[in-house]
Amino acid sequence: MKDLIIDIFKYFAKFVPKSVLEKNFVQPAPSRYAGYDMIRSEVIALPPANILPEVDTFIVSINENFVSERMKNAIGYILFVEYGHMTVDHTIPEGINELLAVSIVRKFSDTNNDSINELIQMDKCFELLDTILQTMTTDQSELGFCDALVTMPIKVEPVAPELFYGCGGWVAKFKKTNTKII
Numbered sequence: 212m213k214d215l216i217i218d219i220f221k222y223f224a225k226f227v228p229k230s231v232l233e234k235n236f237v238q239p240a241p242s243r244y245a246g247y248d249m250i251r252s253e254v255i256a257l258p259p260a261n262i263l264p265e266v267d268t269f270i271v272s273i274n275e276n277f278v279s280e281r282m283k284n285a286i287g288y289i290l291f292v293e294y295g296h297m298t299v300d301h302t303i304p305e306g307i308n309e310l311l312a313v314s315i316v317r318k319f320s321d322t323n324n325d326s327i328n329e330l331i332q333m334d335k336c337f338e339l340l341d342t343i344l345q346t347m348t349t350d351q352s353e354l355g356f357c358d359a360l361v362t363m364p365i366k367v368e369p370v371a372p373e374l375f376y377g378c379g380g381w382v383a384k385f386k387k388t389n390t391k392i393i
Contacts, residue, residue, distance in 0.1 A: 216294060220271045223292050224254040225261045226343055227269040261346055263339055266290045282376035289316050305388045315340040316380030319372045336380035344383055362386045
């Protein structure tokens with residue numbers, strides 16, 4: 212069985228520094244669900260080849276309160292992965308389609324900032340997001356990503372700070388296709 216949501220977390224964890232990943236594993240041992248420690252071991256052991264050192268917060272969640280708190284407490288660049296609705300058709304290969312949104316954002320400061328600083332920040336956010344998108348495109352031909360084809364083109368749009376907890380940057384929206392073996 213394929214863990215669709217956990218696999219999203221594992222895949223995007225490869226872009227995150229180990230020290231940032233560690234911040235995601237705070238559940239006390241007695242209340243951890245089965246598989247928790249295995250997921251932690253897998254992502255902490257990921258090779259450093261794709262790490263974006265600028266990322267200081269990594270969020271994969273649909274919990275509004277959790278996302279809000281993590282965004283508000285972030286200092287640098289945030290990698291936020293949001294999964295959305297799925298269509299499921301078990302009668303065909305690649306019959307599960309998920310909508311994903313991958314964002315790279317940074318808190319916008321209302322003080323000690325001007326439009327040039329904002330432009331520089333937006334360019335950096337786009338550069339980081341584009342690095343992820345290029346890696347995803349390359350990974351599609353490798354075994355570990357073979358059943359998660361990303362449909363092209365990928366829609367990329369700016370993130371409005373007033374809708375994103377005071378953070379600005381870019382979001383890529385795309386469909387991820389999977390084959391689920393039952």
